[in-house]
Amino acid sequence: MPLPDGDAEDTVIDEACKLLRLPTIRERFEELAADARRDQFSYKQFLADLLQTECADRDVRRKQRMVRAAKFPRPKRLEDFDYEKNPNVLPEVVGSLRSGSWVRAGRPLVLIGDSGTGKSHLLIGVGTAVAELGMSVRYTTTAALVNELAEAEAGKRLTGVIARYTKVDLLCLDEFGYLNLDKKGAKLLFQIFTEREERKATAVASNAPFGEWDKTFTDPRLCSAIADRLTFKCTLIQTGTESYRLQATEAEQHTSP
Structure with a gap:
């Protein structure tokens, strides 16, 4: 069954990202898709870029969550x-x-x-x-x-x-x-x-x-x-x-x- 076009396609991506808990891809897929078109990425390259971006952002969020859980009185590095x-x-x-x-x-x-x-x-x-x-x-x-x-x-x-x-x-x-x-x-x-x-x-x-x-x-x-x-x-x-x-x-x- 063909995928819907335009706004409907964006809706499918948005709902899928919600379901799969992929907030970074949900926020940035249009930007990353534009980059992929500009750089002429293959489908695999585009998919790899999406997943790497999500993983990197997830790692940042995990670090932030662990630091918050420590209950430091002020930030010091x-x-x-x-x-x-x-x-x-x-x-x-x-x-x-x-x-x-x-x-x-x-x-x-x-x-x-x-x-x-x-x-x-x-x-x-x-x-x-x-x-x-x-x-x-x-x-x-x-x-x-x-x-x-x-x-x-x-x-x-x-x-x-x-x-x-x-x-x-x-x-x-x-x-x-x-x-x-x-x-x-x-x-x-x-x-x-x-x-x-x-x-x-x-x-x-x-x-x-x-x-x-x-x-x-x-x-x-x-x-x-x-x-x-x-x-x-x-x-x-x-x-x-x-x-x-x-x-x-x-x-x-x-x-x-």
């Missing part, structure tokens, strides 16, 4: 990190994290440095790169996670919440060491680390060096156990003490009229 302003951070070390092999191996990442030295930028940037590889990522602060766990325990939902955090390929935990945790809070956090140990990757950004973690985890045994789980086979990046946010502010003030 590794490409935008200024290594000149923070020479403590080695580009080759950060670059090695892009492949995601450490995430698949369930290895930790620990970022330590003072406020304004780029810890959160790197944490979010690494998490974004991993999410774009198609792995599940979840960002949260230490305080928010501990509060969520405490509320879940009070509501008898703790097992489910721990299971949800255990399944994530990469857990990005920011502001680690910014608050003092009582024994109950430390125990709840310890459960997350224990469930993820050597199976799922955890990345933390802390303003406190390892020797000061006892101020966050006041129970010595819990402190030692948490430090042990986060440092075993970890990649350690120390961002130093000089805030380049402060440097940028000072530079801006000097150049202002």
Whole structure:
């Protein structure tokens, strides 16, 4: 049976794309058909072009969806990190994290440095790169996670919440060491680390060096156990003490009229 012409033909294509869930082809088939006529594509070339365009756009949408699911507080990319302003951070070390092999191996990442030295930028940037590889990522602060766990325990939902955090390929935990945790809070956090140990990757950004973690985890045994789980086979990046946010502010003030 011959295909309809003109507007009816467009309608058939539109409805078929809806049914087959091909939004890019649906939006761009006229443009791509015009390109094919201009370049004198064969039918096979035109079909290949259509399908490649749909696949490429689908990959972009998948990356965007995975990044949104991570719930980062703001967009940060590794490409935008200024290594000149923070020479403590080695580009080759950060670059090695892009492949995601450490995430698949369930290895930790620990970022330590003072406020304004780029810890959160790197944490979010690494998490974004991993999410774009198609792995599940979840960002949260230490305080928010501990509060969520405490509320879940009070509501008898703790097992489910721990299971949800255990399944994530990469857990990005920011502001680690910014608050003092009582024994109950430390125990709840310890459960997350224990469930993820050597199976799922955890990345933390802390303003406190390892020797000061006892101020966050006041129970010595819990402190030692948490430090042990986060440092075993970890990649350690120390961002130093000089805030380049402060440097940028000072530079801006000097150049202002």
